[in-house]
Amino acid sequence: MGYDLHITRAFEARESERFPILGGEVEALVREEPELVIPVDAPRRADFCYVVWVADPSERGHHLLFQHGRLSVKNPEVAFLRRMVEWAGRLDAWVIGDDAEVCEWDGERVVARQRGPGAFAGRRRFITRGTWLGGLNGHAPIRDDEWAAVVAAQPDFIMATSVAAVLPSGSRMIPCPAVACWNGHPSGRAVPFFFDEDVIEVRDADTLTERRMVELAGALGATAVDDDDQPV
Secondary structure (H helix, E strand, O other): OEEEEEEOOOOOOHOOOOOOOOHHHHHHHHHOOOEEOOOOOOOOOOEEEEEEEEEOOOOOOOOOEEEEEEEEOOOOOOHHHHHHHHHHHHHEEEEEEEEEEEEEOOOEEEEEEEOOOOOOOOOOOOEOOOOOOOOOOOOOOOOOOHHHHHHHOOOOOOEEEEEEEEOOOEEEEEEEEEEEEEEEOOOOOOOEEEEEOEEEEEEEOEEEHHHHHHHHHHHHOOOOOOOOOOOO
16 A cells, blocks of 8 residues: 655644645745656646656656645655655645654654654544544534534634644744634634534634534534543
């Protein structure tokens, strides 16, 4: 099956669309990097393209696939991985593996390190009509139009097009697809409520956020649960 590596602004590859690298940024990287090209005869959209490394000494034909807000490759050789770390730095992004380890240059070679547990989203909470662990919400999904209608009726929610991301340079706001955010938190921060296929997910939910999730779950005929499918 192989092992994928990703240039992404997320801590886990599956969250790349929430903290995306944009197509325009990929195009800018290619314009500035003579070793990279986007083939003119390959499929291309604003959110999808192939990026080929034309200086590949192995003649393997290394390329990155840009989709879902990240650049990915399967089983890269060391020389290509070294260049990935450089390109990621120019995008203010991470190079991570499928197990979320971070690949970095230590001055002599590329090394992989595991982040501590505190780096990842804690207290993840979900609004679901089913069991989160048992396969999300497939038998009774929360539809995106249902969620949009509930959000539109909430005076303390906004639709945001930027989100706080933790990047190599530090924490900063980056553009993202429109996401419903609760702006009624006493801290003043906007709390993203991510729509994920058929459930709603909140990262690092505190007690006040949990209470707001329970209220919204009631409007959807759903339940707010934790990682173990226990009601919050």
